Amino acid sequence: MKGPALSRRGFLGATGVGLAALATTGCERVGRFLQYSSSRAPSSKVAARRDLTDIYSICDNCVNKCGVRAHVAGGRLVKLDPNPHFPKSRSMLCAKGNAGIKVLEDPDRLKHPLIRVGERGAGQWRVATWDEALDFVATRLKVVREKYGPQGVLFSSSEGFQERFFRTFNQAFGSPNVCRHPTLCLASSNLGFFITYGTVPEYDIENSRYIIMSGANRLESFITPDSIDLMTVTRTKKAKLVYLDPRFTVTASKADEWLPIRPGTDLAFYLALIHVLIEEKLYDQAFVAAYTHGFDELTAHVAPCTPEWAATETDIPAERIRAIAREFAYYAPRAVIYRGRRSSWYSNDTEMRQAMAIANALVGNWDQPGGIVPKDAIALGSVELPEPPYPEVSSCDGVSEEHPLSRFDDGNYLDMRRHILADEPYPVRGWMIYKQNPMHALPDRALTETMFRKMDLVVVIDIMPTDSAWLADVILPESTYLERTDPVEGFNAPYPFIALRRQVVPPQFDTRPCLDIMRGLAERLDLNDHFNYDMDAFIAAQLAPLGLRTDDFLATGHWSDNKTRAFGATRNPDFRFKTPTGKIELANERLRRRGFDPLPRYVAPTQPSPGQFRLIVGKQAYFTHAMHQNNEWLHEICPENFVWINSAEARRRGIADGDWVTVRSPIGSVRIKAYVTDRIRADCVHIPHGFGQRSPGLRLAEGRGASDQDLIVPREDRLSGNAALHETFVSIERA
Amino acid sequence: MSDERPRRYAMVIDGRACLNCKACVVACKAENDVPLGHNRIWVNQTEKGSFPFVSVQMDPGQCMQCDNPPCVRVCPTGASYIDADGIILVNPAKCIGCRYCIEACPYAARYFDEESGTVDKCTFCRHRIDAGQEPACVVTCPTKVRVFGDLDDPDSEASKLLARNRVEVRKEEAGTEPKIFYLS
Numbered sequence: 023m024k025g026p027a028l029s030r031r032g033f034l035g036a037t038g039v040g041l042a043a044l045a046t047t048g049c050e051r052v053g054r055f056l057q058y059s060s061s062r063a064p065s066s067k068v069a070a071r072r073d074l075t076d077i078y079s080i081c082d083n084c085v086n087k088c089g090v091r092a093h094v095a096g097g098r099l100v101k102l103d104p105n106p107h108f109p110k111s112r113s114m115l116c117a118k119g120n121a122g123i124k125v126l127e128d129p130d131r132l133k134h135p136l137i138r139v140g141e142r143g144a145g146q147w148r149v150a151t152w153d154e155a156l157d158f159v160a161t162r163l164k165v166v167r168e169k170y171g172p173q174g175v176l177f178s179s180s181e182g183f184q185e186r187f188f189r190t191f192n193q194a195f196g197s198p199n200v201c202r203h204p205t206l207c208l209a210s211s212n213l214g215f216f217i218t219y220g221t222v223p224e225y226d227i228e229n230s231r232y233i234i235m236s237g238a239n240r241l242e243s244f245i246t247p248d249s250i251d252l253m254t255v256t257r258t259k260k261a262k263l264v265y266l267d268p269r270f271t272v273t274a275s276k277a278d279e280w281l282p283i284r285p286g287t288d289l290a291f292y293l294a295l296i297h298v299l300i301e302e303k304l305y306d307q308a309f310v311a312a313y314t315h316g317f318d319e320l321t322a323h324v325a326p327c328t329p330e331w332a333a334t335e336t337d338i339p340a341e342r343i344r345a346i347a348r349e350f351a352y353y354a355p356r357a358v359i360y361r362g363r364r365s366s367w368y369s370n371d372t373e374m375r376q377a378m379a380i381a382n383a384l385v386g387n388w389d390q391p392g393g394i395v396p397k398d399a400i401a402l403g404s405v406e407l408p409e410p411p412y413p414e415v416s417s418c419d420g421v422s423e424e425h426p427l428s429r430f431d432d433g434n435y436l437d438m439r440r441h442i443l444a445d446e447p448y449p450v451r452g453w454m455i456y457k458q459n460p461m462h463a464l465p466d467r468a469l470t471e472t473m474f475r476k477m478d479l480v481v482v483i484d485i486m487p488t489d490s491a492w493l494a495d496v497i498l499p500e501s502t503y504l505e506r507t508d509p510v511e512g513f514n515a516p517y518p519f520i521a522l523r524r525q526v527v528p529p530q531f532d533t534r535p536c537l538d539i540m541r542g543l544a545e546r547l548d549l550n551d552h553f554n555y556d557m558d559a560f561i562a563a564q565l566a567p568l569g570l571r572t573d574d575f576l577a578t579g580h581w582s583d584n585k586t587r588a589f590g591a592t593r594n595p596d597f598r599f600k601t602p603t604g605k606i607e608l609a610n611e612r613l614r615r616r617g618f619d620p621l622p623r624y625v626a627p628t629q630p631s632p633g634q635f636r637l638i639v640g641k642q643a644y645f646t647h648a649m650h651q652n653n654e655w656l657h658e659i660c661p662e663n664f665v666w667i668n669s670a671e672a673r674r675r676g677i678a679d680g681d682w683v684t685v686r687s688p689i690g691s692v693r694i695k696a697y698v699t700d701r702i703r704a705d706c707v708h709i710p711h712g713f714g715q716r717s718p719g720l721r722l723a724e725g726r727g728a729s730d731q732d733l734i735v736p737r738e739d740r741l742s743g744n745a746a747l748h749e750t751f752v753s754i755e756r757a
Numbered sequence: 758m759s760d761e762r763p764r765r766y767a768m769v770i771d772g773r774a775c776l777n778c779k780a781c782v783v784a785c786k787a788e789n790d791v792p793l794g795h796n797r798i799w800v801n802q803t804e805k806g807s808f809p810f811v812s813v814q815m816d817p818g819q820c821m822q823c824d825n826p827p828c829v830r831v832c833p834t835g836a837s838y839i840d841a842d843g844i845i846l847v848n849p850a851k852c853i854g855c856r857y858c859i860e861a862c863p864y865a866a867r868y869f870d871e872e873s874g875t876v877d878k879c880t881f882c883r884h885r886i887d888a889g890q891e892p893a894c895v896v897t898c899p900t901k902v903r904v905f906g907d908l909d910d911p912d913s914e915a916s917k918l919l920a921r922n923r924v925e926v927r928k929e930e931a932g933t934e935p936k937i938f939y940l941s
Contacts, residue, residue, distance in 0.1 A: 116899060249776070253900040
């Protein structure tokens with residue numbers, strides 16, 4: 023976000039302008055799209071304070087799922103506060119969490135099932151009853167299935183407590199074509215750690231004394247319980263935070279050391295760090311001998327990766343790299359290279375994450391306080407489900423051939439789109455989308471839109487008229503997280519516990535939870551066997567082995583049998599890591615078997631030609647992806663995004679702060695305002711993600727700011743197939 | 758509350774721990790039905806220096822809950838007043854919307870609510886205090902930038918912080934005697 027240069031009055035002024043413009047442009051078209059209720063009447067909450075009922079539930083405005091305490095009066099949600107008992111989030115609720123009331127009350131919400139009547143994307147709909155809409159979808163699904171087989175339907179979804187029901191329906195329907203979010207998210211990071219440790223571990227930041235972080239802007243992009251711990255240990259000087267990023271982010275501003283690394287060179291930094299750990303014998307020799315595999319091969323591999331070599335690649339002085347390696351080893355095992363949450367940047371992203379995993383292993387921080395820790399969970403029961411049919415063909419993204427190490431059951435989004443557009447190896451003409459917005463999630467929106475237009479049937483299940491919903495044939499409105507009870511969910515930090523998202527208010531409109539929608543469809547497609555339970559029965563089956571009932575969550579919103587994190591259980595010589603050798607693999611046998619290099623090999627990234635910049639992306643904590651830009655309280659904080667450009671580069675182009683500029687990439691161009699700043703390197707520009715929404719149904723967000731996905735050239739991380747988002751060069755000039 | 762002695766409510770703010778995540782701003786908006794276009798609390802973010810020697814500062818601001826409040830002095834109707842616990846409040850029944858107080862406040866902490874025709878501002882969430890809860894901004898803050906407490910109670914977290922740390926107040930020269938203290 024632009025943030026700093028805006029005065030308070032300035033930004034309020036800008037908001038005012040935006041609202042005025044909307045009043046004259048947005049409404050007529052929107053009126054056709056949605057039936058508005060005019061019954062929104064906020065009452066005085068202040069007076070009602072005394073008559074409140076508190077309900078503990080769980081937020082759903084991002085992946086973290088913080089505990090909330092909902093204050094309800096007379097069946098109305100008055101306020102969301104943090105649930106102070108919730109072990110993970112403790113007493114925090116971020117801006118999005120606090121704006122949950124406006125998720126519920128958003129006047130642009132999807133309020134009824136809608137069936138398209140005009141051209142696709144023209145915004146002409148008719149309101150349908152649930153029976154009508156479900157009949158319509160079931161009939162069309164059957165048509166697609168008859169013509170193309172069950173594989174003719176693609177199922178796309180993102181994480182959420184009810185996503186499992188969408189997945190069950192997908193499996194019962196028999197389509198192998200799945201696209202979950204990981205290949206637009208953490209697939210490379212997860213894979214780099216998974217192949218090394220046989221698991222994707224957690225971090226014990228709270229007890230760390232030294233933290234190295236690459237680009238995971240945890241104090242700005244995403245305010246979570248991990249952010250609390252990072253800030254606590256940094257602020258109290260318990261830990262030193264070393265932060266690598268081409269941008270001076272908020273995280274950089276709170277770090278003890280900011281290293282403005284040249285984009286694309288993080289792997290060189292980690293290889294040099296490993297070089298120093300080995301050369302100076304700073305690694306944990308006993309741990310490496312007992313628990314790891316391939317040390318000699320690693321030693322030979324990093325021999326040429328001196329800090330002097332890395333300095334020319336990264337722009338980080340060799341003596342700093344040496345010093346950081348020594349400090350990292352000195353504080354170990356209470357020292358970590360923290361991966362955070364970042365999507366892929368470059369085509370070598372898995373190798374870069376693998377190098378992080380290796381460096382962590384060398385200092386022996388595995389399963390130690392302040393180090394990285396294996397996941398732990400409380401086992402829940404489940405309902406009995408029949409075995410789903412085994413798909414007769416493999417998925418059309420070709421993931422098992424092209425990215426054999428990636429998780430095939432998550433699918434590969436960019437490959438899927440490419441194959442579907444080319445009808446390879448078979449046609450896909452149906453698209454069921456749950457809680458996902460492909461128009462903003464995938465690089466190159468024009469291609470994504472072409473994919474939408476190729477379909478015979480697109481069904482979107484969501485709570486808002488997103489850019490993707492706008493291109494659907496049928497929209498099935500889901501009840502928001504505040505209007506439904508969800509299955510019990512397990513958490514593993516700071517110790518294993520389980521919690522329940524409990525309905526706070528009844529559905530405010532004609533919406534249904536995902537389970538009910540799936541049951542309705544299953545009934546019409548003779549797949550009832552897979553859905554012979556309702557939510558109560560599902561939860562009862564989950565809790566049965568623990569002897570718990572839903573009422574056991576009333577008092578604090580969660581339950582745990584053991585209120586401490588256990589350390590060291592896996593640090594015994596008999597423990598087998600889930601890797602081919604049973605050890606932490608410094609030289610990777612899974613990779614070797616598949617014909618890949620077992621060690622992370624650095625290839626210098628192509629640099630932008632003169633006059634061009636590398637486009638780097640990122641997020642702001644006010645929004646999850648493209649989810650909250652239409653929320654009126656969050657919109658007010660940040661109505662549009664800006665392109666960050668280094669001030670010297672801006673001067674050279676005659677660009678002043680706030681000027682309109684055109685940013686061009688090989689696939690498109692956008693018009694956006696400039697944020698001229700010294701907080702970014704001269705060789706890159708930055709555009710925060712999630713803006714430039716097109717759906718006229720989003721009356722606040724439509725047309726504000728620009729979408730990075732109109733610029734990013736679709737590229738993949740080689741190993742995981744994750745979308746590599748920083749491989750695009752752009753030019754920028756005054757508009 | 759059973760103990761009826763007057764309090765001296767204050768807040769200690771550690772701007773160094775502030776991430777400008779705006780959780781407090783939205784919590785305040787939700788708690789107090791603050792109309793769009795206005796805020797009772799805010800965070801100003803500023804930056805200094807040239808690449809790569811840059812810094813970013815966060816400065817959370819709001820009504821300073823002054824002990825010597827110019828807003829109360831200029832109010833012609835007594836609508837702006839200091840309550841028994843030292844909190845500056847506006848009685849909407851008495852407010853005629855003249856906005857003298859908005860001009861008088863050195864901290865730009867008050868706004869005119871067009872809908873009600875009266876002036877409004879931070880109340881320290883008086884209604885929450887009455888219900889035994891801390892202000893919404895304090896409760897929600899992820900990094901616990903804000904510590905609320907009674908200065909007459911030496912055991913309150915706020916009193917302890919003031920006793921142990923160097924603090925500053927904003928625009929001390931204005932003589933307003935704020936009860937929002939900033940760790941420095």
